[in-house]
Amino acid sequence: MAGFRVGDLDALRMVPHPAVTLLLEFGTGSPVLDYAAGRQQRGSVVAGPGIGSGGAVWARGENVECVQVRLSPVIARAVLGASPADLDGAVVALDDLWGREASRIRERLGDVSSWQDRFALTDALLARRHEAGPPVDPEVAWAWHRIVGGRGLVRVDRLAAELGWSRKRLWSRFRSQLGLPPKRAVKLVRFDHAVHRLVTGEGAARVAADAGYADQSHLHRDVMAFTGVTPATVAAEPFLAVDDIAWPSHETPAHRR
Template sequence: MQVAWVGSRRRVTRPRHPGLRPFVHSYAGYWAPKALPYRVRLIPTGRAVVVLNIAEPFAEVYRLGEQAGGRTPVGSLVAGLEDGPRVCAHPGGQEAIRLELTPLGAYRLFSLPMNELTNKVVELEDVLGPMADELMERLAGTQDWAARFDLVDAILLARLERGPTPAPEVAQACRLLSEAAGGIRVARLAADVGWSQGHLVRRFIEQVGLTPKAFARVLRFHRAAGMLSGNGVDLNEVAVTCGFYDQAHLNRDLRALAGITPGQLAAAYWVDGAVII
């Protein structure tokens, strides 16, 4: 296992179980030696997220612009695919495991239409039912991170085995979009998988959570965000490389999906789709 500092928290990782690699993009454990509060901005990644909060819950998790009434404490959570920024605040003393799932991995794991989770955060028990409480009790009952990861692996593998199988055409469309970082038009995508555009859009929304066009936009944005994390990056070069019409198009999409400018994103420290603010 590897351990590193991320802000005021320690981050522990290990290679994913081979059976999880097609479905789980990454997972990591976090704990804070000191109870220091933090606030991050979550930017779209094209993946679903599960956070297993073993200790203190989040103080609030909300989308930018959301009414204050929706900002309630959140314990362990499930977040579907997003097409905009979200803010996450924690009072300090976090101890948690965070998983990033591929869209179709989330579809199999959650066993429900992914559009029901689009741009939403729900409590873990709303998706897993009584299993959620059992899982969290068992995680809290051990202090060993390897044992915790083993437990999570076993739960994931069992649920994935029982989950629904995505349509091969949706899986192919998802793969083509991911390989091209969003650089494929929906008409060509439909032709490649052998479906009409309308049928592709309907099934894609059900099993991924976004339309193919919106998913492509998120993938372009995420590639651009990754390029902007380097020093001395030329914005015009990023725009051209990532398939934007021009720098103005890049600026508009970054403001819409991250709520900040390219310069602010380039100067920020971010990891696992979270920008430290």
């Protein structure tokens, strides 16, 4: 999780990520998500894996204060109390999922004065909901962890064979419990790994070869499909540039002003 306080958030492109995103706002302002199709979403939201594909979602707002959590799809169903399959690439208002509890959380986050207290409050909330919610099938969790651990360099038919499942059964269970089909999960995890290497300044040709793309053109097409911009442009995206600070590799909560 990470904490954000932004006085003027102006047209921040949402770059897809292989997680369910939970945004808990509590400040005087309110974040706004704008869609290319003209729809808007305000306030605390839950976004499915891959939100922002095609560069179709932008964030903005004034005096925005929020705690943002990236939930592994493996635990998202238990925490949210709803199937992530309903969130595939979509955004849902937290009020629609949690009712009055969403308002109580907002008030409690606003009542505490430090980021560490907000992180502790959020962590306790997620732990309580996770403990009470239904787990995913262990086979599905295993398949997800194999995809993430392999940075997307795995074959879906190989996963099914190792589980002793048919491809159809793996697709059905994976999609219904994690919110996206296994093949798209593979592509999204591979993209996420590749695009963060581009942000560090590595060349596209080297990234394409190491990340399992057929060639640099294949990487270019994938980046365009997920973000709507070229690899050269996406490497400078503010949404990605903040990751080293907001989401440190040692997994200690951080805050970003």
